[in-house]
Amino acid sequence: MERRDVPNSAFDYYSLNREAFLEGLKNFLRIPSVSTLPEHKSDVRRAAEFVAGELRAMGMATVELIEGKAGEHPLVYGEWLEAPGKPTVLIYGHYDVQPPDPLDEWKTPPFEPAVRGENIYARGAVDDKGQTYLLLKAVEGYLKGEGRLPVNVKFLIEGEEEVGGGNIDDYVTHHAERLKADVALVCDTEMFARDLPTLTTGLRGLVYTEVQARGAAQDLHSGLYGGAAPNPFQALAEIIAALKGPDGKIRIPGFYKRVKAPDREELAAWERLPFKEKEFLKKEVGAAALSGEKRFSVLERIWARPTFEVHGFRGGFTGEGAKTVIPAVATAKISMRLVPEMDPREVLRQFTAAVKKATPKGIRTTVRAISISSPTLVSTENAYVHAAREALERVFRKKTVYMRSGGSIPIVGLFGRHLRAPCVLMGFGLPDDRLHSPNEKFHLPNFYRGIEAVGHYFEILGTMTAGSAVHAHAKHGE
């Protein structure tokens, strides 16, 4: 081996190992760790072991899988705490992914990562395996290139983000002391636009439910009983139409009462973002028109307004052809996104009451919560966020912008509540990455820039003293 191939800094290591990083990412992406599907349980565990193996190989001092209750997916924990007096960074990512369906819309199979142009295509490419893997590689660069890190690091990588599982909640709640950190670094968000370094300052919460409607005691022939027997699908349609109007307004009593609008300054900053509604419609959505509340801008609608969405119906007949059945039972999956300062438990109660009220005669409905999380707002006024801005600007050479995300990352509220550490949401996804959709991708230049940006972030934090920053804690909806 020639001398020039031996890295003597993290950044040397990064530039010498780009191919190895890509191969490693592909191996991670090949594991179909779909946390919501029971048939993938062993794959999810395989992904956890993959992450733990990476942490061990790079030289983290302590690495362990933290098991939850039966049926839960393990947390991967790793720590390296040999930088006394320096800040401690709690690093979060998740190794689980969304289901890949509809499968037939993928150009290449979702768990056979394919590089086309500057992108890598696979389920989880950006959400969140690609972004979790870049965190691993950023740390590896220091440990392998310099033998040490400029800061203390704790990894907490979960496998239930996409399913809203309770393992991480329990662990964070009961082990706040072990997870104690000066800042939490979450890499599960996106950039506002290509080449525009971005920090995310707000996330929506989520109340995801299943509404079951029951009519007759058994499926009935729609000829023999149609006109007199209640139809659970008709009931669900009436309930859904009653709870959200064509104007996009959600008609659940009390639903909007705690909604806190963004302040003028934040709205003005959004106005300055390079956002074109027509391009958003054409390139990202691709529908005939946008929908929603007309008196709010599109960015307000997706970042600062709550939603009501139907994700699927179960029951009856969905095969080819005609089956004339009035099903006994039908189910709708309905979720609501919440914005500061809405309370998910209160929303669940309001929703349940509104469903009951809209349920027609002859039908009995029940509401089951599958996943709930609080909305969060992250303060930008602290040294850890300022350091993150600087790190991003060193790599991207542009001014960092602040945006919110309409998505939900339950952990952020949890960290704010239990660890009292500020949360830095540094993400490298792009708006057209199609997370949760077929042909999900990650822009490979962002994969490499992400590694470097996190490397710079550690370097800058390494110039600071533990506990030196004024902690402006995360604000959140509960």
Add this chain to the structure above:
Amino acid sequence: MERRDVPNSAFDYYSLNREAFLEGLKNFLRIPSVSTLPEHKSDVRRAAEFVAGELRAMGMATVELIEGKAGEHPLVYGEWLEAPGKPTVLIYGHYDVQPPDPLDEWKTPPFEPAVRGENIYARGAVDDKGQTYLLLKAVEGYLKGEGRLPVNVKFLIEGEEEVGGGNIDDYVTHHAERLKADVALVCDTEMFARDLPTLTTGLRGLVYTEVQARGAAQDLHSGLYGGAAPNPFQALAEIIAALKGPDGKIRIPGFYKRVKAPDREELAAWERLPFKEKEFLKKEVGAAALSGEKRFSVLERIWARPTFEVHGFRGGFTGEGAKTVIPAVATAKISMRLVPEMDPREVLRQFTAAVKKATPKGIRTTVRAISISSPTLVSTENAYVHAAREALERVFRKKTVYMRSGGSIPIVGLFGRHLRAPCVLMGFGLPDDRLHSPNEKFHLPNFYRGIEAVGHYFEILGTMTAGSAVHAHAKHGE
């Protein structure tokens, strides 16, 4: 073999072969001839061959499978025309069945016929394999017991009744001369109550559609796009709620304009039927309450009023857990039952226009017709219907009642239109037979009484001369 075991009449043959008939029926029921599911195509053919084999074995002079277009299921045709001067009976049944799902609600598997108490349980037990098989056995009794039939017989047994296929339409339209008969005997209906001999005089028509709604160009993440991207499920819910109100009224412009109410005499006859709404609700439907148009009686609602029913939704996510997707495309299966004198093609146009009108901005909808058929009314004022009453009364020893059915048997309108023969709808199902539902059954005493009643019908018709009855032709909606 002792002398007393050799039948010397059809009725002897019937009583000596009850066990063999039951075994034969079980063999027929074991064939999963689900016409709407492509994966059962070969099973459907197997059922056609089973019927043809039975016709050959009993000694029908001509037996053939009539193939339709590629992908269609064959008709089984058989004839025995050696009773010159006597009436010709065209016998109709179908060998295809509805899909068995939901499978987990069956007490025994749908294609493993099981006798419990006086019933046989299987998909198709009553609709229509059991009733088709009793027609075969009634004819077999004469051919095997007496060597000849008192009437001329033509069998036309189809395999696309449950799917509204076009094979029989084409054949009847183009081969009316071959199918020429004095009366058509259809055995695919039910009795009003146990032990109450029944002839059905009206059937509803059907327009079965798939409504597809398209929003975005691909599935979207409901966090990142929820609030601005149109949701096809929300659109379908709004359309469905717009097209049918909670009062049961269908709000499709022009929909009711051709609806012809039953006359006073028919309504008065329905009033005399032993119908108890509470029992119907409790024993047959099993819901908390009935639904529908309050100003019509339950029998009017299911026999003489049109319907609008949702049978299933396709698209999005329906697995366990939470997937936060706004689907690009969603589909609803929606059917309407028609009553005299509604026109299915006109209804399809009205429905399509109403769907378009109720489609919210950002969504494109298309309507596809899967199956359409006309409503029919059968006149009771002819000698062939009177003979059927008498045949039933000989076996059941009670006065025959007339009822309508809310179901659809497309062939009845077709026979009326092209063959100009009166149609006798003699059925032996019971109201709790759960056709199209899990645990479909056939009451075995009715299976045997059905064979005898059809035997008596042939005997009575055999006393008549071909063409002697005044034909009061079937009236129908087109």
